[in-house]
Structures are given as structure tokens and as C-alpha cells.
Amino acid sequence: MSMRSHTLRPKIVVAESEHRQLLAMAGGGSSAAAETLLDEMERARVVPDARLPADTVRMGSRVQYRTDDDELNDVTLVCPSDADISAGRISVLTPVGAALIGLRIGQSITWLARDGKKHVLTVPGVGQLDRVGFE
Structure with missing residues (x-):
């Protein structure tokens, strides 16, 4: 049976400072991705910034992800204003960006x-290469 037939929603963790900003960002949008981001933020375990595990996808993270058709992508997760797909910077307010936030290696x-x-x-x-612009 394909993994696509099941809905995978692993536990996710988000830094306290980013959680507030991401909630505001999601609340200000009206797209399906904004709704998804809001759902993800509501179910996330929020931890103090210093306690966020180093292998967690957060804003500014350089992330490798593999799709279900075995395509490997390498992106940086950014705010919508910093997004540039040609440079590998994807917005957290896209379907993939909202899915990535809070995941850890292996999830x-x-x-x-x-x-x-x-x-x-x-x-x-x-x-965790580039935290600029999200403090």
C-alpha cells in the first residue's frame, strides 16, 4: 500500500519566538497554505529557542527533502518576502514550506x-545556515 493513501502527521516542534511570528503570518493569509501553516502551528510543541533540537526545520534552515517520487530537493525555508524559487528559497506560506516547518531529520x-x-x-x-531576517 502506498504511503500516499495514509496521512502522515508526525509530531513537530517549533521555537517559541518563531511560533508567534508564524501564527501571525498564517493568520494574515487566506490561502490553503496559510490554513495549513495555522494547523501546523496549532499542533506544534512549542519550546524555548535554546531548547529547539538542532536537526529541526525552522525559518532560515537549509533543508533537504525527498519527495514520494524519489526527487531530492535542497531549499532554504524563508518568509514570503524573501522567497525566490530560482535561488532555492521557498516560502513557509507554500504547501511544501508549511509541511516542512517543525520536522526533524528522518520524519x-x-x-x-x-x-x-x-x-x-x-x-x-x-x-541552520541563515537565520537573517527572522529575528
């Missing part, structure tokens, strides 16, 4: 693409 999540199809992504790598 998989089901996400709904803009075409309405369910997909699964898995995170094999996370790096």
Missing part, C-alpha cells in the same frame, strides 16, 4: 499540492 509528512493531490516528503538533512 515524513503528507502534504496537499496546489493541484489537490496528496504527496509525502521526507527530511534526510537539515542545516
